[in-house]
Amino acid sequence: NAGVTQTPKFQVLKTGQSMTLQCAQDMNHNSMYWYRQDPGMGLRLIYYSASEGTTDKGEVPNGYNVSRLNKREFSLRLESAAPSQTSVYFCASNSGQEYEQYFGPGTRLTVT
């Protein structure tokens, strides 16, 4: 089992460009999450999907959109990247009945 996978691992964007971060899990989990991690700020929830077909905003959703493509895949889209979105992005999942979350390896995004 690969667990939670994310692509790409690194990305550099110019202000105004768009991109989609991909996340997939093979643990048959119902719930999936997108976080960003910034120095001194900890992990902050951007969006989550409690189950296939549903998505909800987290603490810092502005500037992002998400798609729960199927049970395995949950993507995060930046429509018009801004320097404030420079961060490390983590995808996580859990079964929904158990609350332990398991994280992917992360995407390091720089917006210039």
Next chain:
Amino acid sequence: QKEVEQNSGPLSVPEGAIASLNCTYSDRVSQSFFWYRQYSGKSPELIMSIYSNGDKEDGRFTAQLNKASQYVSLLIRDSQPSDSATYLCAVRGATNKLIFGTGTLLAVQP
């Protein structure tokens, strides 16, 4: 007041000693508590979960929960240099989402 608070450290302990990491939380209805380890440049890795008051032991790790004091801790016995990492406390609140602390950096000195 932050919802989940941790001392940022660094906490420096000699090899073989007990490392004690602490976390306080503000939401009294919190039900589930987690400790994650994060090595520099890597993703968080779940090491302990605890749901009821008292101690829970797993190998060299012991999680302690005191809901009355809104306090959760992680003890690492026989600390090794490989334990050097940032330790994140996470709390599940009423919304069922995890709230993370900013982490404590642990440095184990050989």
